[in-house]
Amino acid sequence: MYPDLDELSDDARLLKEEVHRFAAEVIRPASIELDRMKPEERIKRNSPYFKVMKAMKRLSYHKIHIPAEEGGLDLSPLERYIIMEELGWGSLGLATAIGVDQIPFVNALLFGPPELRDLVNQWLNDKECKYHGCWGVTEPEHGSDYLLCFRDEEAGKFGKGNVVAWKEGDEWVLKGQKAAWISSAPTATHCGLHAQVREGKAIYDGIFCIVPLDADGVRKGKVADMMGMRDGPQGELFFDNVRIPDHYVIVAPTQFYGIFFDQLLCLTSCGIAAFAVGLARAAFEEALAYARQREQGGMPLVKHKNIKLKLYGMFEKIETARYFVRKAMEHVHRKILEEKTFDAFPRHSRAAQIYAKRIAFEVANDALQIFGAYGLSSEFIIEKLFRDARALLIEDGTIEVLSFDAADDVISSYEKDYYDVESIIRRYEY
Ligand SMILES: Cc1cc2nc3c(=O)[nH]c(=O)nc-3n(C[C@H](O)[C@H](O)[C@H](O)COP(=O)(O)OP(=O)(O)OC[C@H]3O[C@@H](n4cnc5c(N)ncnc54)[C@H](O)[C@@H]3O)c2cc1C
Known part of the structure; x- marks a missing residue:
């Protein structure tokens, strides 16, 4: 299907074959199995979901956006594209889980303070899926709002966020609820979370932080039972006065x-x-x-x-x-x-x-x-x-x-x- 397959470097061609094999032999069969399982069964440590995630980590596909000097893979945009198309070929749900796994940690590396480097390294070197990310954006009252709020002229009217954050001393406190559709929320250990600053006008006055999901006050809701993408579990996240250190805030409330x-x-x-x-x-x-x-x-x-x-x-x-x-x-x-x-x-x-x-x-x-x-x-x-x-x-x-x-x-x-x-x-x- 690639008319320019012969123009790819040997490395890129081999990469394509390797990822396709992974997608066909590991992802695809697991996704069919997961699709037919009950929501609570899909998220158990011994389920096919974790088999895929562990295999993915051993192949280092969680590091595709990270440069070699930072402990990642030295890939071109084309090589990253090739990997992502093959993952999507294997399963959209599991590809999404592999994608959101990166959100808290890659952003911590790109934008976070040096104190987060140890945590990022643990995620980078993890082969057992002990560190697993999700991305908490949408909320019960703000689905599409979150996508529109930075350019839409009317965004000031969108109303207050369902997750708010405020600073107390050298900690931030988080309170509220994310939507029921957060991919990998039921299986993740860390969330890359968007929260509105309590005193802010609307959801665009926010922070982005990394939240360990075993912190006091975090609660996971039930696993969603969706029509599609059943192999990548989605679920709710609740934050009841959850405290995180200041350096867990990756992007502070600034322009x-x-x-x-x-x-x-x-x-x-x-x-x-x-x-x-x-x-x-x-x-x-x-x-x-x-x-x-x-x-x-x-x-x-x-x-x-x-x-x-x-x-x-x-x-x-x-x-x-x-x-x-x-x-x-x-x-x-x-x-x-x-x-x-x-x-x-x-x-x-x-x-x-x-x-x-x-x-x-x-x-x-x-x-x-x-x-x-x-x-x-x-x-x-x-x-x-x-x-x-x-x-x-x-x-x-x-x-x-x-x-x-x-x-x-x-x-x-x-x-x-x-x-x-x-x-x-x-x-x-x-
Ligand atoms: C499988 C799956 C995985 C997901 N994973 C994640 C995840 O990992 N993290 C996360 O944060 N979220 C996740 N989501 C949530 C997803 O981003 C939202 O479902 C999506 O943004 C739409 O929001 P909503 O469902 O609240 O729909 P709504 O925003 O309520 O929209 C309902 C309808 O109204 C329309 N609409 C909404 N606003 C406007 C407007 N201003 N003008 C005109 N029409 C409008 C929409 O097009 C839509 O047809 C996931 C969703 C699914 C289905």
Whole structure:
């Protein structure tokens, strides 16, 4: 499927083979098993979830965004893309879990004080999944609000955050509740948490901190029982006057908080987009294999013109998405991970995420149609891929709300052709 496969370096080609093997032999079977398990069973230490996470840590895929000199892997944006597409091919739910695992620790390394370095090292060197991250953004009353609050003109009206933070001496206190959909909350040991400062005007006056989930006052709610992405568990987090030391606050309440959040969304948007391309490719491959062997009207399905055209349309969508996502990722990784200027264009990464999510759903839908009634039965994985692709239209921001945010960025700064930081910092009112 890669027309430029022969242009990849030997290292990148080997990497692709290695990650694909991991996705096919470890992730995919575990994801099918997890999908059929009860929510509470999925999160036990002996469940297939932890088998995948331990294997992933042993292969060091949690270090893909970290440079070699910091103890990570020396990867190019293209190599990171290759890994993420393959992980998404294996399972969207488990790929998401591998993605959010990095949020507290990679940000602690990039933006946190030196006192957090020991904790980051423990996570980096962990092979048993003793350190496992999640990302606490959305709240019962603020789902989409969190994605819009830095550019939307009306953001001041969004209301107070459900998790608030205030400083007492050299500690911060956290109180409130995150939404029921925090990926890996039930399995994580640490959360990269967004909280509004108590005296702030709205959720954009916030901090980003790392919270050990065994701290006094933290409580995990029940594991969500969702239609899709059942293999990566989601759940609630409650904070009842939880105290963390000052140096656990990675991004303090300053004007940088909005830029940090916006740029972090650029990074995660590209990751989700690569997972989406992987999921679309998985659905396409299932449909192609099925259409080759299933006979109707005296011939294999692939000989019927409508099926041929469907398969071509799916191929076209996946290929166009892949190259757009790759380019967006190259831009974002250069600005954030290499040059560290934190001025990646949000419009491109949001568009990559929106486009890849949309085509993943369309491709999964067409793939299921090619299977006919078999597509609806749990006998074939296509039914799971379709459910996952549906969840993708909501996970990490609905495509509608992401489009609003991208539109605001396009309108405010398209002609200027630079990152419109002014549209972010005027939100900061604390
Ligand atoms: C599988 C999965 C995993 C997730 N993992 C995480 C995670 O790891 N961490 C985390 O913090 N969150 C996570 N989420 C939450 C996710 O980010 C939110 O579900 C998403 O942002 C949408 O928020 P909401 O569900 O509250 O919907 P709402 O914000 O209530 O939106 C409901 C509907 O209204 C529309 N809408 C909302 N606001 C506006 C507006 N201003 N203008 C016009 N239309 C609007 C939306 O498009 C949507 O159709 C996850 C969700 C899922 C499904």
